[in-house]
Amino acid sequence: xxxxxxxxxxxxxxxxxxxxxxxxxxxxxxxxxxxxxxxxxxxxxxxxxxxxxxxxxxxxxxxxxxxxxxxxxxxxxxxxxxxxxxxxxxxxxxxxxxxxxxxxxxxxxxxxx
Amino acid sequence: xxxxxxxxxxxxxxxxxxxxxxxxxxxxxxxxxxxxxxxxxxxxxxxxxxxxxxxxxxxxxxxxxxxxxxxxxxxxxxxxxxxxxxxxxxxxxxxxxxxxxxxxxxxxxx
Numbered sequence: 570x571x572x573x574x575x576x577x578x579x580x581x582x583x584x585x586x587x588x589x590x591x592x593x594x595x596x597x598x599x600x601x602x603x604x605x606x607x608x609x610x611x612x613x614x615x616x617x618x619x620x621x622x623x624x625x626x627x628x629x630x631x632x633x634x635x636x637x638x639x640x641x642x643x644x645x646x647x648x649x650x651x652x653x654x655x656x657x658x659x660x661x662x663x664x665x666x667x668x669x670x671x672x673x674x675x676x677x678x679x680x681x682x
Numbered sequence: 683x684x685x686x687x688x689x690x691x692x693x694x695x696x697x698x699x700x701x702x703x704x705x706x707x708x709x710x711x712x713x714x715x716x717x718x719x720x721x722x723x724x725x726x727x728x729x730x731x732x733x734x735x736x737x738x739x740x741x742x743x744x745x746x747x748x749x750x751x752x753x754x755x756x757x758x759x760x761x762x763x764x765x766x767x768x769x770x771x772x773x774x775x776x777x778x779x780x781x782x783x784x785x786x787x788x789x790x791x792x
Contacts (some may be wrong), residue, residue: 591741611723611782612767625779657723666778668713670730676723 572596573674575660581680584650590677592643592660600624600666601643603635604659606676612659619666644681650681685709688769688783695790701756703786705769708750715780716743716754717768725768728754759790 580592604612617625663669729743745752769783
């Protein structure tokens, strides 16, 4: 199984809502990533987890809160987002933090109204 | 100047044509990735290269480390190859971070 799954596929939320994005992989990968992608732009790295510990936070605002409950699961909790946070949120995983291929999920299309 | 430059930005081809997308980078790298993104989002990893050449079906990727240049070739192109192709490098000093090019939008017409 070389699949990374993400739910939901689409999410519309108001600026006062709290929601969560979910990512799952069953490849035994030890590193998991959150990316944000705006239209016609490459992905921007947000967070990296390695062995369930936060390894990289690319100065992401605190209204985005990542969580890695176990080695297969990665969540992104959203609270008090702004319209400019509307984007495609991509999850990826890799064997580790070294030179490994990254496997991407299909993404969650987030719209903040 | 971006550390990873792709050319062309947009490419339109007729079905069956041979296609080349180029990627140049200006930093020392431990690996280079070619990724494919279809409309609607999901990214597929096509190749990870640190030297030489790799082939998978109709796709061929090459890298010249001395010249800091990589190419992605598609033989016998098909409309289903229409997608954005993204070059990304793993810098020697950046651990797991990827530095992405801006992507090449490929459209293959029947």
